[in-house]
Amino acid sequence: MKTTIIGSGSWGTALAQVLADNGQPVCLIGVDPAEIEDINTNHRNSKYFGDYAINPAIHATSDWASLADADVVLFAVPTQVIESVAAKAAEFVSKPVIWVNVSKGFNPGTDERMSEVIRRVVPKEKLSSVVSLIGPSHAEEVIERQLTSIDAVSLKEADAIAIQQLFSNGYLRIYTGTDEIGSELGAAIKNVMAIASGIIAGLGYKDNTRAALITRGLQEMIRFGTHFGGNPTTFIGLTGIGDLIVTCSSVNSRNFQAGYQIGKENDVTHFLKTNKKTTEGIRTAKVVHDIAARQHIDVPICEEVYQILYEGKEPRNCANDLMLRDLKKEF
Incomplete structure (x- = not known):
């Protein structure tokens, strides 16, 4: 061939x-x-x-x-x-x-x-x-x-x-x-999570924080993806948790790099003015925000990334707000 x-x-x-x-x-x-x-x-x-x-x-x-x-x-x-x-x-x-x-x-x-x-x-x-x-x-x-x-x-x-x-x-x-739906949605949303992971690294948070982010980020991917017909099992495979781990943990990820710069400066302004690299998670954050709002899907990490990128919210405030959400069961 x-x-x-x-x-x-x-x-x-x-x-x-x-x-x-x-x-x-x-x-x-x-x-x-x-x-x-x-x-x-x-x-x-x-x-x-x-x-x-x-x-x-x-x-x-x-x-x-x-x-x-x-x-x-x-x-x-x-x-x-x-x-x-x-x-x-x-x-x-x-x-x-x-x-x-x-x-x-x-x-x-x-x-x-x-x-x-x-x-x-x-x-x-x-x-x-x-x-x-x-x-x-x-x-x-x-x-x-x-x-x-x-x-x-x-x-x-x-x-x-x-x-x-x-x-x-x-x-x-x-x-x-x-499972085309689950695989493609998981592979897309993980870019938003990679930006979030870079932000927390730039803010100075370490392994405990990243582990929590990856785990809760996976739940958001499952919640969003299954809403549109994705198979829950897909998200514990390579296009779900596999892709999520590598992009949230590696400096080779352009989305992680973007988040790191934003977190380091605790502000998005300079990054948006100077970035010349293709960073798919930036636009994906807006798409997920818009769809989640219309469909009433709970995606708090994606929402905070959207607030940083598009509403100018201070990254450190986003981290604090996520930690102070109403307490609940994990599943």
Whole structure:
């Protein structure tokens, strides 16, 4: 199976290397000529991985015509451009293919999950299925072939298995699942929790606080996700607690880094003025806030993150307010 990956950033490059290591044909589509040249000539992606040498079998291009003979099209781009990128990619595809998404969040304007966007945009005659390839994984570790496990989730189980077999090897183990709703919502909301985790670290709180945040954050993910039909069991798997642990605990997480800066300054103003990185949890916090308000879903941690990001509430006050909520049973 030939795979074309759209997006030559860190995650796209790491997944391209997985396929190249597996002896699978893979092509990377990028927009930065210097990045493409670096991959093809130097066998590096210096912007993201410094001097680390990547598999020389990886080929990068800016030519979308390389999609014409693809069996699998994988999106490794920010959520806000998935709709436009999927529409453009579909123009070049000539047969039903498996569309794989690795982004985590909601579509601007419609608040759809990524799989919903792709199914809406891609013509049915060019769509075998959508597979979400998500779970606890930092590109910086996958590129180094660190042992990693994630999920391939699809409503069409046969295609999830095909992606599982395509990407699995000695350092990347893929499990399959069919709970698209639970998996995608868990993977999105954990970015909000990662911002919260960074904030408490920036404020100076330590392990006890983070353990409480992760545990109570998981309850919010379950409460929100099951409200829309997600399976509760999904949230104790890789796309739930697994993803939550890694993003709430690692400095490699851009959402954690964002939260840390906000917490360190006890204010969001400077971060919002200077941030240039894609931080999916920022917009996700607003989407979750809006949906939770309409649907009357109790998500107090997400709500406090929203208050910090969008209402200018002082982070230390948010931490205090969470601790002083009405006392109750844990479950």
